[in-house]
Amino acid sequence: MDLLALRHFQVVARHEHISRAAAELRVAQPSVSRTIGRLERELGVPLFDRTGRRIRLNAHGRAFLRRVDRALGELADARREIADAEAMGHGTVAVAAETLLSLTGTLAAFRAAHPRVAIRLFQATAEEMARLLQAREVDLCVASQPVTGPALHREELIREEVFLAVPHGHPLTRRDRVTVRDLVDEPFISTRPGHWQRALLDRLFAAEGLRPAITCEGDEPGAVHELITAGLGVGLLPAMSRLSAHATSVAWLRIEAADCVRTLTLVRHADTYLPSAARRLADLLVRDLSEDVRP
Known part of the structure; x- marks a missing residue:
């Protein structure tokens, strides 16, 4: 053998x-x-x-x-441990996330501080992250849904409110909050099943015995904001998005529903050697993303 x-x-x-x-x-x-x-x-x-x-x-x-x-x-x-000891500031770190846009600031700071470290990025659902971690194909995952599997270490980064975003000129912009039943006939921009936005949207409507009217779905959560801005529908966006440069391109409404939040978690394999480059990036992610999101 x-x-x-x-x-x-x-x-x-x-x-x-x-x-x-x-x-x-x-x-x-x-x-x-x-x-x-x-x-x-x-x-x-x-x-x-x-x-x-x-x-x-x-x-x-x-x-x-x-x-x-x-x-x-x-x-x-x-x-990897031997190569890490030999690298002396070099090495590779692999990260998976549902959307990579929320990591760009942290990754830019990491690259500036460690220019000789190669960064590999994967866009993946929570289910795909579990497979990547078990296969040792990634070091770290930033997940908005539970990543399940044996020997996984999880650290909560943020727990933030999720808002309804609507295009300017929409009748709902005259209000500052809505219920799920107010949204029965609204066309939703969302993601495919497997992403946190779709899971939360389906759960909110199911709690009322309803189903959302989805007019557009895709695999890039970061595109939802732009499609809402274009007037194609309404959608769910996290509080973090209100801090972006494009926040004013849509109107933000609170949703009167229980547990309308997103929890962002840093996940790694507990029994796998974590290279020094990955440890440094993990510390940076915790520093940058663990702060309270205050719209």
């Missing part, structure tokens, strides 16, 4: 598909199949259930995968 075989098994287990695994590994499909076969013979049990050309991890495979993930993760951490 060698590391290459374990790596091949890990990728095949994630895809549950030989061809896709081979494409990711950049090796021939028959080679991957032979590697998995040798591994199963060495262990003395099948790791996958096979039906025609389809494969699925069985109970043996799931148990083995947990150990393989842990073993390969430890080796990856060891390499």
Whole structure:
């Protein structure tokens, strides 16, 4: 049993598909199949259930995968720790967030202070963040929804009110607060399921036995503000957005509903070595984002 075989098994287990695994590994499909076969013979049990050309991890495979993930993760951490000690101010830090726009100020300050550190950014939902953390593909996540999974460390950064933003000239601008029932016929600009804005919008309406009328949905939460400004609808925006240079381009109304808030959390894998560059960026994120948001 060698590391290459374990790596091949890990990728095949994630895809549950030989061809896709081979494409990711950049090796021939028959080679991957032979590697998995040798591994199963060495262990003395099948790791996958096979039906025609389809494969699925069985109970043996799931148990083995947990150990393989842990073993390969430890080796990856060891390499990073050694490289980190050698780098002396260099290195790489990888960060995931639902929208990257809220991180730009912190990232600019970090880059100015540590110009030799490479920064990798991922835009991801909370579900995708959990996978990226478990796979050791990112060091830090800034999440607006719970990121679930084993051995995750979470630190609350801010808990801020969420407002209804409407374009100027809209009839609702004559008011300073609304209820969910006032918004039944309003066209909403929102995000796709999986993002915090959509989750909060659906929850607020469901509490009243209603469903929102969504006229536009996408994968970039930061675009919601601009689309509201363009007059395409109304939408939910966090208090943080009221501090931006474009805050006056929309009107802001309070929503009379329980728990109409966003909680921003810094998440990392508790059992993974955190490089010094990532630790410095985490400290900066806590400093910049932990302050109260006061519109």
